[in-house]
Amino acid sequence: MKKFMLIQHSYSEFLGMIEKQLESRNIGFQYQRPFLGVDLPATASQHDALWLLGGAYPVNDEEACPWVEQELRLIGNFKKMRRPIVGIGFGALLLVQHAGGEVSDEPYFNAYWTVCHKTEAGRDDPLANAVDGKTMLVMYNGSATLPPDMAPIVVDDNGNWLAVRPDDLSYGMLFRPELKPGMIEDMMMEDNRPLPDDIAEILAQARLNWSVGQQTAAEISLALVTALDLMTERHKMPVFNLKVR
Secondary structure: OEEEEEEOOOOOOOOHHHHHHHHOOOEEEEEEOHHHOOOOOOOOOOOOEEEEOOOOOOOOOOOOOOOHHHHHHHHHHHHHOOOOEEEEOHHHHHHHHHOOOEEEEEEEEEEEEEEOEEOOOOOOOHHHHHHOOOEEEEEEEEEEEOOOOOOOOEEOOOOOEEEEEEEOOEEEEOEOOOOOHHHHHHHHHOOOOOOOOOHHHHHHHHHHOHHHHHHHHHHHHHHHHHHHOOOOOOOOOOOOOOOOO
């Protein structure tokens, strides 16, 4: 059975609307929650793909996110073993940082609705074509400047990057197809979570876009499955049960 590792960075941000898309394809997944103080696995050998989810803080906030160096090493291990990686929001910034991009904590809040536009670099890309012309919620904290050799495949109305493909087996996207309105409500309930001033308006729009959002999440999931060959089960190292007498 195919098995994905999911790195969760806050209580409220899980795989949401994409979960059922994976389950319908007989894909299992295992959440890792470093924000609870649990160390991340050091190897990619037991998983077929890695998903890096959204978060509440900029990736360079070492006090709030002390696990980031572990996560960057894990990204490197998945890349070495040729396993697909998908980064969403916080996770997309980490992928760009791993590829040599510069990260910052400014602007602190990036939360807005925008139309997605594929670029020339994304002309033939399945994900770029799936979101082109669609209105999506963008939500992340801080920023990442793309390295010179990385061109965006999707940009927003102002030309800011929204999606990249650092290599043939990874995607980073700042739009949030997984977010359900209930997840945004949970963010608003989290103790001491920093939120943009217009979070109530963002939630209201998410409720209005609920039915369209579900269809878009399904189309994005199909694009990722196709582009990253996510239905292929990668070879996994055997797990030995060693008994010391």
